[in-house]
Amino acid sequence: MPDLPAASGRGRLDVMRRAWVAVAVVLWATSVWATEPDPPAWGSVAEESTLVVLSENADATPHETTVWLVVVDDQGFIRTGNTSWYPNLERKPDIAVRIAGKEYAVHAELLKDEALEAKVMAAFNAKYGWQDTFVGWIFRGKPHIVRLAPR
Numbered sequence: 001m002p003d004l005p006a007a008s009g010r011g012r013l014d015v016m017r018r019a020w021v022a023v024a025v026v027l028w029a030t031s032v033w034a035t036e037p038d039p040p041a042w043g044s045v046a047e048e049s050t051l052v053v054l055s056e057n058a059d060a061t062p063h064e065t066t067v068w069l070v071v072v073d074d075q076g077f078i079r080t081g082n083t084s085w086y087p088n089l090e091r092k093p094d095i096a097v098r099i100a101g102k103e104y105a106v107h108a109e110l111l112k113d114e115a116l117e118a119k120v121m122a123a124f125n126a127k128y129g130w131q132d133t134f135v136g137w138i139f140r141g142k143p144h145i146v147r148l149a150p151r
Helices: 010-033 086-091 114-138
Strands: 050-056 062-068 070-072 075-080 094-099 102-110 144-149
Touching: 050 075, 050 086, 050 102, 062 075, 062 114, 070 114, 075 114, 086 102, 086 144, 114 144
Parallel strands: none
Antiparallel strands: 050 062, 050 094, 070 075, 075 144, 094 102, 102 144
16 A cells, blocks of 8 residues: 555545545445345245334434234235334335345335235234234224335
8 A cells, every 4th residue: 555645734634534425425325225126025035023114203213113024925014003103104105124134125005905905914813823813902993004015
């Protein structure tokens, strides 16, 4: 590595500023590109019990929530009640999910097809059994079922 001339005063500040800019660019690039552009092949992660929803609060701070996952007809679904983080999905549906340590870019799409909704609810019950029934007793009302679609 070549010897660099000693920097003093303003020259040293310029070198430090360039170094910080370089670090910021690397951090930004790794965070942007760390997320896969497409959802996973849902069948390959169907046995995973949970995933982490990476959304953004109204004040633009990041929010992470761990939820159950089911796969029906090769599509990933999550479910929530009237939680504090569900409005994040309504406000900004382009989110990311973390499954088995890997992040994927997805579009959170509220399910409106009643026949598919029944299949998804049955899949939650089949996969999570008594725990799913217990959650249904505690959190009354109709849940929000969200399809994790490609962006």
